[in-house]
Amino acid sequence: MADYQNYLESNQDRFLEELLDFLRIPSISALPERAEDVERAGHWVARRLNAAGVENVEVLPTEGHPVVYGDWLHAPGKPTVMIYGHFDVQPVDPVELWTDPPFEPTVREERVYARGASDDKGNMLAPILAVEALLQSEGAAPVNLKFCFEGQEEIGSPHIPAFMPPHRGRFACDLAVSADGGQFSETEPILLMSLRGVCGLQVDVHGASSDLHSGLHGGRIQNPIHALTQILGSLRRANGSVAVEGFYDDVVELTAEERAAIARVPFDGEEYLEDLGLDNEFGEPGYTNRERGWVRPTLEMNGIWGGFQEEGIKTVLPNSAHAKITCRLVADQDPAGIIDLLKEHITQKAPQGVKVTVTPLSILGRPYSIAADHWGNRAAAAVLEEMYGREPYQTRSGGSIPITGVFQEQLGVDTISFGFGIEDENFHAPDEFFRLASFRKSQIAYCKLLHKLGESSPQN
Ligand SMILES: [Zn+2]
Incomplete structure (x- = not known):
């Protein structure tokens, strides 16, 4: 057994206690009243990085929740690897559906239950513990290391794009490794090939200066709800x-090769529909269900309102109608460019007699993709294959992690996903948990990955 493995094993009880401690901080980034707790979680991470032997640790302010930086740069000639994760968590509602209070972590049946256990506190703690084990047992890390932990991932990292440019030098690296991710199952590993981008807008349609009597004015002036549905329908x-x-x-x-890789990932279409209580799937012709969800762009209406919605009848001709729309984007679609196209389309389709305004929503993220044979993916694949005894599936995600786009755009660096959450772990839902087996496995996996990356050269 490698020395780092001995170190990890003999410190496992302490590491678990530390994870529980971390999970007690209610660092919900979406709630303004929890901002201090997010900050506190950032300082907890900073202290833990210091204790692990990481240097130059700093809690860096942004316009919102902070970013925690640290480095260890004593491996000349070796690649510089930046490890990413987030210490903020999702809100806990509906809190009555939790078996135990979400910020009083409990261990049951080899699982730790708490908000953030899997997404992302358990996962982001693992590389810190791995680096401590390597520094303690080998006296050095196999690569140069940087850490970038943020406190605003769960609200879409709104202040990271503006935060990054003045810090480009500090975060410069050869590869980013995201500890915010997962595996297919306890026995099946994955490599994540792409994430979708996102953008959105609100459409407001205004008619007369006030709601009107439909008997007096109907048929004589434009109805904003009709105008809106006409636009949306187009x-x-x-x-x-x-x-x-x-x-x-x-x-x-x-x-064809990429499509074949997607087809190899197990998917039960009937079970998918049954889980959702549906009889039929729906989507763009010419693509499989997986492809529609992973690699095709979409446009979805998220909400629509206007007019009279109470019980009974009110023969009103409403004076406004509204809708929110978001798009999921794939490489190489540009979120700002797509907003422009939508604006133009909506303006063109706006019928006479109403005023239509289009306002972009604050959600904005570039699509992200990485090649299967990228040197970072090759290293990750080798480690996963060694640990799971099988080749990882090449999966994709229909969701968005905007910071990967920021790293690519601002730092010119690719991100590999190396996390150990599993989809059934209720992230963003009541009774979130993380498997203790995954917690231990992820620490060893990070030691192996850093060694493997130390033997790699970014050029090939
Ligand atoms: Zn996450």
Whole structure:
């Protein structure tokens, strides 16, 4: 057994206590009244990095929740690897559905239950513990290390794009490794090939200066709800494809090999529908269910309101109607460019007699993708294959992690995903948990990954 493995094993009780301690901080980034707790979690991380032997640790302010930095740069000639994770967590509602209070972590049946256990506190603590084990048992790390832990991932990292430019030098590296991710199951590993980007907008349609009597004014002036539905109806075709001109122009089509890799990932379409209580799937023709969810861009209406919605009848001609729309994007679609296309389309389709305004929503993230044979993925694949005894599936995510796009754009660096959460661990839901087996496995995996990256050269 490697020395680091001995170190990890003999410190496992302490590490678990530390994880529980970390999980007691209610660092919910979405709630303004929890801002101090997010800050406190950042300082907890900073102290833990220091204790692990990481140097130059700092809690860096942003316009919102802070970023924690640290480094260890004593491996000349070796790649510089930046480890990413987040110490903020999702809100806990509905809190009555939790078996135990979400910030009083409990260990049951080899699982630790608490908000943030899997997403992402358990996962982001693992590389810190791995680095401590390597420094303690080998006296050095196999690569140069930087750490970037943020406190605003769960609200879409709104202040990271503005935070990064003045800190480019500090965060410069050869590869980012995200500890915010997972594996397919306890026995099946994955490599994450892509994440979708996101953008959104609100459409407001205004008619007369006030609500009007439909008997007096109906048929004589435009109805904002009709105008809005006309606009919304023009955005998507009946078969599910997006009807906005230019929407697909920058989409990079997958190769036959990439589609085959997606088809290899187990998926039970019937079970999927049964879980959702549905009889039929729906989506763009020519693509599998997985492809529609992972590698095709979408446009979805998230909400629509206006007019009279109470019980009974009110023969009103409403003076306004509104909708929120978001798009999931794939490489190489540009979120700002897509917003422009949508604006143009909506303006063109706006019928006479109403005033239509389009306001971008604050959600904005670039799509992200990485090649399967990227040197970082090759190292991760080798480690996962060694630990699980099988080749990782090449999966993709329909969701968005905006910071990967920021790293690519601002630091010119690719991100590999190396986390050990499993989809059934209730992230963002009541009774979130993390398997203790995954907690231990992730520490060893990070030691092995850093060694493997130390033997790699970013150029090949
Ligand atoms: Zn997360």
